Amino acid sequence: MNGTPPLAWDEGLECWVVADPRLARQVLNHPGFTSGTFERSFQLYMTDAAREEYRELTEFLRLWFVQTDSPEHTALRRPVQRVMSASYVRSLTPHVEEITDACLDALAAAVPHDVVPAVADGISGTVMAHVVGVAEPPEVLHRWARTLSLFIGAMYRRDYAREAHHTMVEMTEALSRATAPKAFPQETPEDRARTTATWAMNLFGGLETTSSLLASTVLDVLGEPTVWDAVREQRPGAAEAFVERVLQRRPPLRHLGRVVAHDQELAGKRMKRGDLVLVSLTGEGLLADDGTPAGGSPVTDGTTPAAGCPVTGAGVGAGAAGGGSGEQHLVFGFGPHYCVGAPLARLEAAVLLRRFAARFPDARLAGEAAVWGPNLSYVGLDHLYVDLGV
Template sequence: MTTEPTAAVNDGLGLDEAVKAATLSTPEYRQCPHPYYKVLREQAPVVRLTPRHGVDTYLITRYEEAHAALADPRIGKDMHEGIDLYHALFGDACETLDDNLLFADPPRHTRLRHIAKTAFTPRHVKDLRPHIEELANELLDRCPTDEPVDLMKAFALPLPVMVICELLGIVGVERTEVLKWFSVVTRSRFSKDMKDDLVEAEHWLRDYFTEHIRCTRANPTDDFLTVLVQTRHEEEALTDDELVSMIWVLLFAGHKTTTLQIGNSVFNLLTHPEQLRALQEDRELMPQAIEELLRYEGSVETSTFRYALEDVEIGGTVIPQGAIVQIALTGANRDPEKFPAPDTLDITREHLQREHLGFGFGPHFCLGAPLARLELEICLTALLDRFPDMVLALPDSDAGDWLKGPFPAFRGLEKLPVALDPSRTVDDWTAPAR
């Protein structure tokens, strides 16, 4: 088994430095937060930060406290309730898109989640397998084997995009336009210089989703979106505004996190060849491997924003009413008190599915977890079946710098250069040592 090479870096790191790095989200922290989370877990598992947005924030890094906070009813999600934290954190743009179950508390959250859950039944997810397998193989058919390929661009990104867009009935030219404006929102969300672009993108997406919902009502089928439009909870259906924000959050969560997780998983298997061999030799390890890859390097680094509805004591620290609560899922998943040798990737670990926090915990546990697991299984199986000798197409010395792309709140790759069949790759490329 191989230990994360950067996990032991900065053993002399002090608490003040760790707090400062987490507060400012420094490049070193973004590159690899594990050493900083290690210090915080040991010395300040619930620590006060003062980020640039100016709202006091408490970061939780230890598993026990993180697990408890995710299910604590005293910690809310509705940023408009009581103290208006939404505008302090996000400004005025995207308010319509963000009016979804991620920013809701009971009883509204209960209704929204019940309706959304009807579209994510185990049967619905299971029925998607043949089509996702077909899409995965079609994408891999297009990948060159005589030169390195960027697996993020060629495979990890388009597959989840295709799946979630087809579920939502967004196809053809419309898909290209939706993804273009979606990209504008994700690029400009926290940029003051791109505020006009953000407003334009939000308006375009809101208008498109509204018309898409109208067409679905007029021409219902048996698809995912029709289920959302027609399902009721206690005789109450989703309003048009709620459906718009539901489509937005499903589109966002349904592809970004899965895309990054596919990349993380492939990268970590390729940089831990003994684990890759074990999985190749025993495919029955696949379910355990997926859970361990989610624990070891999940695509969601910190939970979505929460805030204290009242003074809340967690881990001996009082979080005052109105303070933001952020939960470092990545930090909790490397807690040695919960997971022995946490910086070691070990696909033979058992009983992880209900223990790691890769999909969160509590009332806001990820609804799309079954679909994400299915897509991961299909992607890894297809790659191992078709390209058992694939290797990273970069020197070993550079490998540690590739995983940690600059995605706030997320962990993932911008690029993943891979030689799918090193024996056929052109002569001017040299495979890294293994």
């Protein structure tokens, strides 16, 4: 881990940071650490007056099932997992290809050629609109997601809370007309609130992190001529394996939060009930500004996927992407909270890589191509400028 302590208290963030991947797996899969980080953050970072003023917003976020633990989490997750099954995601492949081609058309027509709004946001937004059954365009969906992520990352900001409340109202109205939620419980006001929150969370989860993965995939492949050649030549498995490398090099989500459930000792450190914990998903502590693990180096070898993802076949272990132990990486989480949308994100990125290479085989990065966003939680590009070579 290049000298990064496995567990340390960060004075600036006022929380524990878990950097060691084995320790991270323990924390993410242990009842001594709960998932209700929003509730704890409301207490720590919002004033009593703000919590009262934005009670509807905080209740909305509390109902996201990622904020619950077993057995409640298992019960709430199961129907979503059935909807997002491997067979369903595989069935989306032709539709994802059509969406990708349309977004590449938009990229070709745009001046300058900016991958983020035309392609990364376009694909992720249109795919999630189809999955959830909402009519709003990608730019609206991503505005919602970015507004909520700003509030989640800085709950002490009253202006962020105000905008997030407006977003919640808009999302709730859109989801009342959506198709996917209609198959979930609607009998009581509590059922409807839970269903709306569940699908708002699913929509949110499939937007920013997926857009980040798509843009990073294009950025990285255009910087690696050997891999770019393999993808352009349509070598079997090259796209899927490279997506796995990008996931580990620039994981869209830097960390997951947990709350210490009771006083305990871990890795020789005394942790108190209610302490916040940031679990690194990189195995290297928090990430550097450019999205690479702090003190680490990118994964640099391997183009053949191992068995893992039930849709793309991409390996889920670090060893599958070259030079690792072969253990399941933590990019999509671990244990009962493993990301239910992981196969769909992988599919979108692999389809984009293949279609982009076929459409623009002479593409290259423009000067000052990458403009990174300022978000503390997500590794994301605001802009990625390319020369399409046409």
